[in-house]
Amino acid sequence: MDKKNIYVTMPTLAPLSDVTKLLEGVWKRGIMTHNGPLVQEFEKKIAEFLHVKNMVAVANGTVAIQMAIRALELKGEIITTPFTFIATVSSIIWEGCTPVFVDIDKETLNIDPEKIEERINKHTVAIMPVHVFGNPCNIESIGAIAAKHNLKVIYDAAHAVGVTYNGKNIFEYGDISATSFHATKMLNTAEGGGCVSVDDELHEKLKRIRFFGFDDNKDVIDDGFNGKMTEVHAAVGLANLAYLQAALDDRKRKYLLYREILSSNSDLQFQKINQDCNYSYFPVIFSSENALLKVEKALNSHGIFPRRYFYPSVNTFNKIVPYFPCCQSEDVSRRILCLPLYYDLTESQVEFIADVVLKTV
Numbered sequence: 001m002d003k004k005n006i007y008v009t010m011p012t013l014a015p016l017s018d019v020t021k022l023l024e025g026v027w028k029r030g031i032m033t034h035n036g037p038l039v040q041e042f043e044k045k046i047a048e049f050l051h052v053k054n055m056v057a058v059a060n061g062t063v064a065i066q067m068a069i070r071a072l073e074l075k076g077e078i079i080t081t082p083f084t085f086i087a088t089v090s091s092i093i094w095e096g097c098t099p100v101f102v103d104i105d106k107e108t109l110n111i112d113p114e115k116i117e118e119r120i121n122k123h124t125v126a127i128m129p130v131h132v133f134g135n136p137c138n139i140e141s142i143g144a145i146a147a148k149h150n151l152k153v154i155y156d157a158a159h160a161v162g163v164t165y166n167g168k169n170i171f172e173y174g175d176i177s178a179t180s181f182h183a184t185k186m187l188n189t190a191e192g193g194g195c196v197s198v199d200d201e202l203h204e205k206l207k208r209i210r211f212f213g214f215d216d217n218k219d220v221i222d223d224g225f226n227g228k229m230t231e232v233h234a235a236v237g238l239a240n241l242a243y244l245q246a247a248l249d250d251r252k253r254k255y256l257l258y259r260e261i262l263s264s265n266s267d268l269q270f271q272k273i274n275q276d277c278n279y280s281y282f283p284v285i286f287s288s289e290n291a292l293l294k295v296e297k298a299l300n301s302h303g304i305f306p307r308r309y310f311y312p313s314v315n316t317f318n319k320i321v322p323y324f325p326c327c328q329s330e331d332v333s334r335r336i337l338c339l340p341l342y343y344d345l346t347e348s349q350v351e352f353i354a355d356v357v358l359k360t361v
């Protein structure tokens with residue numbers, strides 16, 4: 001076994017020379033930002049690769065969520081999941097709205113559509129589900145509830161690059177999907193994000209919001225801010241985009257290898273996949289928190305650092321949200337561990353990690 005530490009993830013990176021070639025053009029042009037040529041090319045190429053109508057590339061995934069809320073002019077309560085990264089919920093709060101938690105389905109780990117309606121009231125304006133670990137939400141049920149109550153739907157699709165659902169890219173569902181190109185995501189621009197809306201007007205509005213609310217004549221016609229992606233980040237994204245298919249194929253292969261080995265222990269549970277997934281994470285649910293802690297300690301002793309993700313359940317972050325009980329999310333959060341999974345991880349390292357898990361649990 002290699003003596004280097006193994007972390008839960010590492011970025012998938014194109015050769016540095018691919019990036020520097022693109023950066024030479026940036027230096028020559030002297031255009032660093034402001035919807036420059038590389039940002040536009042990145043948006044065009046990613047839309048082509050994912051088969052989506054459009055994409056607005058932005059500074060990060062958190063800003064993408066905030067821009068989606070602002071574009072839809074939401075004021076009131078937004079129903080969301082507690083089993084997520086804090087940015088889903090803090091973005092709602094930063095936009096002056098109130099997050100309202102609905103518990104998850106303990107198998108898919110996504111928001112449980114059956115529990116949404118009981119949390120809807122006259123203040124509810126939208127639903128913001130998360131495609132957790134790239135596993136698609138129950139799009140039909142969420143869409144039907146939103147239509148019945150006249151609510152907007154923003155998908156936090158931070159984990160969902162490369163996922164399809166009923167033959168369409170997952171980003172094309174809901175009013176807007178907000179994704180992340182953070183270093184740890186399937187496709188990375190170091191920091192970055194994107195908004196997708198199939199509605200042309202919303203798409204144009206998102207572009208204006210990204211750029212202080214300016215229209216083409218530099219009139220301020222929207223309540224905007226600075227959400228721009230830089231040319232340097234777009235260069236990283238364009239270089240990495242060429243390797244995205246290889247990264248997606250690689251993740252799936254290693255995910256299935258983990259799954260095949262670990263399935264021999266019936267105490268271990270895995271996320272139930274809804275149609276498609278990009279297999280960007282390998283979460284394992286243990287029978288108890290103690291079992292998880294034992295395995296974490298054993299892996300750490302070999303220089304292997306999995307991550308408790310998402311932990312703790314966001315509804316328990318009482319400094320920013322009032323506590324509302326979400327038993328499934330709180331329970332799963334205590335028992336879930338994401339094992340290392342990334343492009344440069346070898347299959348023998350996967351086998352070694354799985355073996356430590358099986359021997360310890």
Ligand SMILES: Cc1ncc(COP(=O)(O)O)c(C=O)c1O
Pocket residue numbers: 060061062063084085087088130156158159179180181182192193
């Ligand atoms: C579910 C989820 N939503 C939103 C974000 C925020 O994305 P970013 O880090 O690009 O701001 C993340 C980031 O990890 C995430 O996991």
